[in-house]
Amino acid sequence: MTSIGSTEAERIWIALDFASEEEAERFLQRWPQEVRPAVKVGMQLFYAAGPRWVAQLVQAGYPVFLDLKLHDIPHTVARATESLAHLGVRCTTLHATGGRAMMEAAREAVDRASSERPMALLAVTQLTSTDRRRMNSEIGIPGSVRDSVAKLAQLAIQARMDGVVCSGEEAGWIKTEVTTELLTVVPGIRLPGDDPGDQRRVMTPEAAWRDGADQLVVGRSITQASDPVAVYQRIQEQWIQLQKEER
């Protein structure tokens, strides 16, 4: 398996949910030149800017999380993973609901690529935009969101995934009740007073860390702020403060 989260920067992934590479680059230029925050490139930007631009971002020294949420037959996911493995990104995502064989196929593809720093695989459990009502009545999965997340996390362990993406409501619980083996990566992060928008299972950065999240994904709370760097630094400072409290 792969170890990610080895640098402090990777405690906070900024979701670069922008329409073009120009917009993303303009945003990143707001940071001091020597600073390379950890960034997440999702579908919107990847489809617009393409893999070469992602590789350039890696070359420029940014830790990159490529979030493409793969979900297809095992063969297709294995081939897609192969294509991504050489980009130098730290991690990518696939939907755990794609099943064990699909995740194992991705695992084997990463193992075969045998790069110096293998790309970590994160299994997305239940999206943070999903709540119990939606999960039960629209998607047809019975029980609580936690039950479903636990089941998918167990599947992720069996398929040798490096971590899971879940909400702050499940991160700590996974550690105590399911496994300590999986890295927990938590989106659905909002600062107090922020609009949740389409997110349903939301938490503040501080609460998510206190509850056991290893890494956070923060999009609009940073990207839509009038001073994104200040918001990012404030979240970083909260992490540093929590570390001091724990010592």
Ligand SMILES: O=C(O)c1cc(=O)[nH]c(=O)n1[C@@H]1O[C@H](COP(=O)(O)O)[C@@H](O)[C@H]1O
């Ligand atoms: O895999 C993800 O990153 C992800 C999983 C999930 O369950 N929920 C979720 O919001 N995300 C991503 O995290 C980011 C959240 O963005 P904001 O809601 O703007 O902070 C987006 O890029 C989503 O695609």
